[in-house]
Amino acid sequence: MKKAKASKFFAKNSQLLIPLIAILLLVIFNLLRDPSFFSIGISANNRGDPVLQGNLVSILNGASELVILSMGMTLVTAAAGGQDISVGALAAIAGSVFVKVLKGGEVTGPMVLVAFLACCAVAMVFGAFNGSLVSFFRIQPMIATLILFTCGRSIAYWINGGATPTLESPIINAIGSFIPGIPIPTPILIVIVMGILFGLAFRFTTLSLYVQTVGINQGAARLNGVNTVGIKLLSFVILGVCCAVAGMIGVSRLGLINHETLLINIEMDAILAVAIGGNNLGGGKFKLLGSVLGAYAIQMLTITLYAMKVPSTDVKAYKAVVIIILVAMGSPVVKNNMSRFWKKFKRNHPAGEKEVA
Amino acid sequence: MQDDVVLTMRGICKYFPGVKALENVDFTLRKGTIHALMGENGAGKSTLIKVLTGVYPMDGGEIRIDGVEDAIVIRSPQDAQSYGISTVYQEITLCPNLTVAENMFIGRSPKGRVDWKQMEKRSGELLQKLGIPARPRQQLGNCSLAVQQMVAIARAVDTDCKVLILDEPTSSLDDKEVEMLFTLMRQLKESGVGIIFVTHFLEQVYAVSDQITVLRNGQLVGEYEVRELPQVKLVEKMIGKDLEDLSSIKKKESDAGEEFYGAQGLSSSESRPFDFHIGKGEVNGFTGLLGSGRSESVRAIFGADPVTGGTVKVNGKKVKIAKPLDAMKQGIGYLPEDRKRDGIIADLSVRENIILALQVIKGIRHPISRAKAEEFADEYIKALAIKTASSDTPVGSLSGGNQQKVILARWLLTHPQYLILDEPTRGIDVGTKTEIQKLVLQLAEEGKSITFISSEIEEMLRTCSRLIVMRDRNIVGELKGEELTQERVMRTIAGGGE
Numbered sequence: 001m002k003k004a005k006a007s008k009f010f011a012k013n014s015q016l017l018i019p020l021i022a023i024l025l026l027v028i029f030n031l032l033r034d035p036s037f038f039s040i041g042i043s044a045n046n047r048g049d050p051v052l053q054g055n056l057v058s059i060l061n062g063a064s065e066l067v068i069l070s071m072g073m074t075l076v077t078a079a080a081g082g083q084d085i086s087v088g089a090l091a092a093i094a095g096s097v098f099v100k101v102l103k104g105g106e107v108t109g110p111m112v113l114v115a116f117l118a119c120c121a122v123a124m125v126f127g128a129f130n131g132s133l134v135s136f137f138r139i140q141p142m143i144a145t146l147i148l149f150t151c152g153r154s155i156a157y158w159i160n161g162g163a164t165p166t167l168e169s170p171i172i173n174a175i176g177s178f179i180p181g182i183p184i185p186t187p188i189l190i191v192i193v194m195g196i197l198f199g200l201a202f203r204f205t206t207l208s209l210y211v212q213t214v215g216i217n218q219g220a221a222r223l224n225g226v227n228t229v230g231i232k233l234l235s236f237v238i239l240g241v242c243c244a245v246a247g248m249i250g251v252s253r254l255g256l257i258n259h260e261t262l263l264i265n266i267e268m269d270a271i272l273a274v275a276i277g278g279n280n281l282g283g284g285k286f287k288l289l290g291s292v293l294g295a296y297a298i299q300m301l302t303i304t305l306y307a308m309k310v311p312s313t314d315v316k317a318y319k320a321v322v323i324i325i326l327v328a329m330g331s332p333v334v335k336n337n338m339s340r341f342w343k344k345f346k347r348n349h350p351a352g353e354k355e356v357a
Numbered sequence: 358m359q360d361d362v363v364l365t366m367r368g369i370c371k372y373f374p375g376v377k378a379l380e381n382v383d384f385t386l387r388k389g390t391i392h393a394l395m396g397e398n399g400a401g402k403s404t405l406i407k408v409l410t411g412v413y414p415m416d417g418g419e420i421r422i423d424g425v426e427d428a429i430v431i432r433s434p435q436d437a438q439s440y441g442i443s444t445v446y447q448e449i450t451l452c453p454n455l456t457v458a459e460n461m462f463i464g465r466s467p468k469g470r471v472d473w474k475q476m477e478k479r480s481g482e483l484l485q486k487l488g489i490p491a492r493p494r495q496q497l498g499n500c501s502l503a504v505q506q507m508v509a510i511a512r513a514v515d516t517d518c519k520v521l522i523l524d525e526p527t528s529s530l531d532d533k534e535v536e537m538l539f540t541l542m543r544q545l546k547e548s549g550v551g552i553i554f555v556t557h558f559l560e561q562v563y564a565v566s567d568q569i570t571v572l573r574n575g576q577l578v579g580e581y582e583v584r585e586l587p588q589v590k591l592v593e594k595m596i597g598k599d600l601e602d603l604s605s606i607k608k609k610e611s612d613a614g615e616e617f618y619g620a621q622g623l624s625s626s627e628s629r630p631f632d633f634h635i636g637k638g639e640v641n642g643f644t645g646l647l648g649s650g651r652s653e654s655v656r657a658i659f660g661a662d663p664v665t666g667g668t669v670k671v672n673g674k675k676v677k678i679a680k681p682l683d684a685m686k687q688g689i690g691y692l693p694e695d696r697k698r699d700g701i702i703a704d705l706s707v708r709e710n711i712i713l714a715l716q717v718i719k720g721i722r723h724p725i726s727r728a729k730a731e732e733f734a735d736e737y738i739k740a741l742a743i744k745t746a747s748s749d750t751p752v753g754s755l756s757g758g759n760q761q762k763v764i765l766a767r768w769l770l771t772h773p774q775y776l777i778l779d780e781p782t783r784g785i786d787v788g789t790k791t792e793i794q795k796l797v798l799q800l801a802e803e804g805k806s807i808t809f810i811s812s813e814i815e816e817m818l819r820t821c822s823r824l825i826v827m828r829d830r831n832i833v834g835e836l837k838g839e840e841l842t843q844e845r846v847m848r849t850i851a852g853g854g855e
Contacts, residue, residue, distance in 0.1 A: 012749075203724075204722070204724065205721050205722055205724060206716055206720075206721050206723075206724045207721065209709060209713070209724075210721065212702070212704070212705060212709075213702050213705065213709075213713065216702045216703060216705060217698075217702050217703065219698060219699050220693075220698070220699050220700055220701065220702055221702070222661075222680075222681060223659075223661055223681050223691065223693055223699050224681065224685075224713050224714050224717055224767075225680075225681045225682035225685045225714065225717040225718065226717055227682070285704045285705070
């Protein structure tokens with residue numbers, strides 16, 4: 001019974017297989033390399049609060065921005081059939097706005113909320129800008145977002161007049177690392193909140209159906225009354241919110257805004273997460289969970305390489321090798337051959353199933 | 358084989374899952390003639406061409422060609438080429454960024470070595486011989502479409518060509534360019550090439566062809582000499598006349614209730630202004646040949662193309678229908694002509710496809726629950742006997758007829774007051790066809806209005822109580838009651854007062 005359920009789950013979610021295998025392989029590799037890799041401990045941080053520590057925690061924590069961005073990127077990819085390469089730049093803008101608002105006075109709870117809402121609003125406007133280029137002017141997403149990719153960090157620079165102001169406040173610290181009394185890093189909690197928000201949006205609106213419909217067959221979507229322009233625009237605006245949240249986390253981690261380095265090159269990882277998650281980069285059907293797992297797999301790979309003391313300059317090269325393997329595994333050619341092999345295997349080993357049962 | 362015959366096809370059969378695309382079709386091409394292949398969409402013209410050029414393997418029959426003793430087997434376009442059968446397709450398949458000479462010889466020089474001088478010389482000679490106004494070194498993209506088409510033909514006939522197939526060569530050409538092409542065709546004909554001319558332009562057939570073969574529903578209707586077949590007769594042959602059983606469960610025009618929808622001077626970016634109205638419980642239809650504007654008109658009613666003018670009344674109240682959602686909110690549904698392109702969302706499940714229109718009407722904040730959706734899907738899968746493994750199956754993996762039923766279910770689920778069905782029965786087996794016709798009449802019985810479009814006149818006569826006839830994007834007549842006869846409809850379609 002259980003097995004049948006599991007196999008049914010995988011038949012429906014076969015696209016999750018690649019990121020799951022990737023994570024599994026990385027786990028096995030790390031356990032073989034250093035059995036203590038995944039040990040989790042509780043220690044006191046510099047303020048004396050007990051907090052969780054260990055590689056697993058830093059993987060989950062470090063991936064937060066990437067996970068949030070890849071969720072938004074999944075929607076844009078599905079609806080527009082292309083990717084937004086300006087997410088890093090937009091996160092830098094949002095982060096700068098966040099700091100700018102807070103720099104004006106004392107950092108209090110309500111002010112942080114205002115700052116967050118302000119950076120969300122700004123990011124949504126820029127998202128709408130990208131979205132209208134794509135949906136209304138029908139420019140290729142990559143070209144449309146190339147504009148903000150190019151100028152975004154300059155805009156971020158202007159916002160704070162070229163300075164890299166620092167923020168020192170327990171509240172900012174709480175957002176970027178730990179809320180006193182809670183041993184789980186706050187970014188992980190924010191990811192969970194974002195995940196729930198997406199879940200609620202899919203549950204209580206038809207967003208998911210519309211996005212997939214538009215992505216699969218735009219003409220038919222229009223003839224069935226779906227506002228195709230609006231849906232694409234909306235997906236970019238949602239990605240804008242994701243950028244704002246990611247930007248805020250990034251700023252809060254460091255306690256300062258560095259418009260040049262904040263979440264640099266993250267757009268490529270976010271796109272990669274969507275791809276590893278088995279989502280078609282040409283749009284259409286999507287699985288948010290796939291992208292999330294993909295993002296964690298990427299982060300795990302990075303942390304593993306660092307743990308192996310690979311010089312940071314070489315990390316990218318090693319990463320590329322693993323990515324080649326993952327992408328090849330997900331390619332239709334390999335998939336077809338694998339499934340053919342699997343069928344043959346099943347036919348030749350019918351007894352194997354009984355044993356398991 | 359007779360001396361003057363260059364190609365014979367006998368008893369050609371080709372089946373696709375659920376469809377008999379060609380059944381026992383014969384075709385004979387004589388040397389030095391232009392032979393038109395005619396038929397409405399889905400008649401089997403392109404399938405026959407694809408069998409002849411080796412794109413599809415045939416499921417039965419034999420092909421013989423002049424100069425070969427035995428029946429030949431054509432497995433690929435290269436095979437066809439080697440037997441002297443060349444094809445020029447509707448879309449120009451040359452490289453616009455290469456020169457005329459390169460386009461004529463590329464891929465044909467032995468061992469990848471190119472003798473540029475020789476190539477230019479030969480292409481120059483050929484262009485001159487055929488009277489094509491192009492220079493060998495000219496970039497092809499700079500030539501007019503007609504010249505590009507002619508270069509494609511020159512390329513095709515340069516090899517030892519016995520049979521030249523022209524598949525809709527004139528569809529993107531203007532009158533003058535068409536004339537240029539015809540001159541070239543006549544010249545080739547003089548030199549003994551047999552030409553198969555596929556087109557849907559009637560006048561062009563009469564301007565240039567010697568014989569006509571008509572196909573309908575994958576079957577041979579007959580082969581005729583052009584001068585013995587007047588235009589009206591040809592239309593009749595193409596559309597079909599065999600109305601076996603005119604089961605008159607349909608309503609009389611006088612039974613139609615009060616007006617549900619009325620439009621005056623309605624026009625869209627694709628259609629000219631027209632007046633139209635339909636009563637409650639009425640079934641009417643737009644008819645006309647392909648390209649007559651019948652589809653564009655119903656698309657304007659639904660707001661599928663940008664509406665440019667006119668006033669619309671629904672239930673006597675003036676309303677604005679600018680986009681599909683406006684129409685849907687007025688209770689209008691539209692089943693598009695091309696279900697693959699405009700209808701199905703291929704990767705989504707049958708269930709999601711069925712609930713789509715209802716969901717859109719309900720709005721983005723009111724999703725239909727999974728349980729409810731399953732219920733709807735199962736209900737219609739049963740009611741319309743949709744053959745699918747489950748409601749979770751991607752609709753793209755269903756057969757054409759079942760895909761059509763899914764889209765029909767999608768609209769029935771919205772309980773429309775007025776349903777526009779553009780070619781709902783195309784490519785569907787006979788049984789399903791009758792089911793759909795019955796469904797149409799049943800809906801009318803319930804007081805729904807229906808506009809029905811079909812290439813098959815008999816089907817229209819069977820279901821519609823009023824026919825609007827279109828030609829060249831204008832309404833040229835309206836037939837009802839006693840006027841609804843095959844003869845009358847065809848005469849109105851063909852025009853010319855014959």
